[in-house]
Amino acid sequence: MKIEGIVAVVTGGASGLGRASAERLVAQGAKVVIADLEGSNGAAVAEEIGGGTRFVAADVTSEAQMEAVFDAADEMGAVRAVVHCAGRGGPIRVVDKNGFPGSLETYETVVRINLIGSFNVLRLGAARIAKTDSVDGERGAVVLTASVAAYEGQIGQIPYASAKAGVVGMTLVAARDLAGRQIRVCTIAPGTFDTPILSRLTDEVRGSLARAVPHPARLGHPDEFAMLACHILENPMLNGETIRLDGAIRMPPR
Numbered sequence: 001m002k003i004e005g006i007v008a009v010v011t012g013g014a015s016g017l018g019r020a021s022a023e024r025l026v027a028q029g030a031k032v033v034i035a036d037l038e039g040s041n042g043a044a045v046a047e048e049i050g051g052g053t054r055f056v057a058a059d060v061t062s063e064a065q066m067e068a069v070f071d072a073a074d075e076m077g078a079v080r081a082v083v084h085c086a087g088r089g090g091p092i093r094v095v096d097k098n099g100f101p102g103s104l105e106t107y108e109t110v111v112r113i114n115l116i117g118s119f120n121v122l123r124l125g126a127a128r129i130a131k132t133d134s135v136d137g138e139r140g141a142v143v144l145t146a147s148v149a150a151y152e153g154q155i156g157q158i159p160y161a162s163a164k165a166g167v168v169g170m171t172l173v174a175a176r177d178l179a180g181r182q183i184r185v186c187t188i189a190p191g192t193f194d195t196p197i198l199s200r201l202t203d204e205v206r207g208s209l210a211r212a213v214p215h216p217a218r219l220g221h222p223d224e225f226a227m228l229a230c231h232i233l234e235n236p237m238l239n240g241e242t243i244r245l246d247g248a249i250r251m252p253p254r
Contacts, residue, residue, distance in 0.1 A: 001138055001233055004029030007077040008233075009069055011060050011121055012086030014040035016195035017145065019049075020222035021083045021229050026051040028230060033073040035066070036086065052076070060086045060117035063124070070128045078132040080140035082125035083229050087114045087145065087163075089197070091156040107159040114163035118144055122174060122185070130181045138236055141184040143229045144171065146242055148191045152251035164189070168242045175240030184239040186232045191246025193220035213247035220245065 008025050012018035013034030022032045026049050034049075036042040038057035046055040056072045058065035073079045090110040092102040122142055129140035146167040153161025167187055175185040192198070192209045198219065201209075210218045228245055232238045 001080060001135070001141060001236065003081075003230060003233060005031075005077075006080040006140075007031045007033070007073050008081035008083065009033050009035060009073050009079060009125060010083045010085065011035045011058075011069075012084075014042040014045050014055075016085070016197070017190065017193065017222050017225045018083070018085035019045055020226040021085060022053065023049055024223065024226035024230055025081075025083070026053055030081070031076045033069060033076065035060070035069040060084070060121050061112055063120060066120060066124050070124055074128065079125070079128040080132055081233050082121060082129070082140075082142045083233075084118060084121045084125075084143065085145050086117060086121075089157070089160045092159060093156060094158060102158070107162075110159035111163045111166075114160065115166040118167050119170065122170070126174075126178055126181070126183055126185075129183050130178075134182050136236075138182045138184065141186070141233050142174075143232050144185070144187040146171075146187045146189040148189055148244060148246050148249065148251055150189055150242075151244075154251055155254045171242050172240040179239075184232075184236070186238050186240070187242040188225060188228055188232075189242050189244045189246070190225055191220060191244070191249045191251075193222060193225060195222060212252075213249045216247055218247075220247065 008030045010022040013022045014036035032053045034055045035058040042055035046053040056069045058069045090106045092106045132139045147164040149161040150164035150168045171187040
């Protein structure tokens with residue numbers, strides 16, 4: 001699929017991996033709608049990116065709010081791409097330090113945002129893409145975001161790891177499901193990336209995370225995620241696959 005001229009929706013586009021993806025898509029000639037929470041700086045980011053980029057406030061778990069995002073995208077043209085980056089963590093232990101069971105509320109919240117939110121964006125986005133005309137044998141593609149935590153979740157990451165493993169699990173099934181509609185689905189599983197979440201950590205901790213990556217021994221750059229997302233959209237044989245983007249890191253238990 002040629003990126004130039006398409007309309008794409010990017011969730012979590014106000015910062016980090018989502019913002020980098022939106023910037024690269026616009027640089028390659030796409031029209032983009034950024035979806036992020038109402039309290040984000042999404043409007044300012046859309047203005048900074050330029051190229052007619054629009055911001056629509058939305059919670060990815062809300063059907064109505066995400067429909068509004070896709071309605072805005074439809075106004076710009078035929079929606080052919082979705083890059084879903086929105087998500088959040090929430091550390092809990094199975095049994096906490098005081099011997100009490102881990103928070104079911106926290107677990108449900110993290111799973112709802114990361115897994116249910118992913119399916120909500122996938123299903124709504126695929127329905128819009130399916131309405132477009134087939135071009136060169138395809139209608140469009142969806143890129144989801146998992147994490148290396150799906151494979152090597154660390155202590156305290158049980159809700160996040162569960163949710164991201166669910167995203168990995170839905171990828172091939174979704175690709176098979178949507179093959180008849182000529183829509184591809186792939187997932188990126190990033191390792192440790194230099195995003196606003198990690199910026200809250202001390203330099204010592206960030207340095208330790210960087211040194212844990214075999215090569216290159218540093219944190220990933222958000223634009224490296226965006227490069228892969230765009231390549232997935234462009235390469236018609238990439239389908240049903242989860243691609244680790246992690247510098248060969250394998251996370252230890254803690």
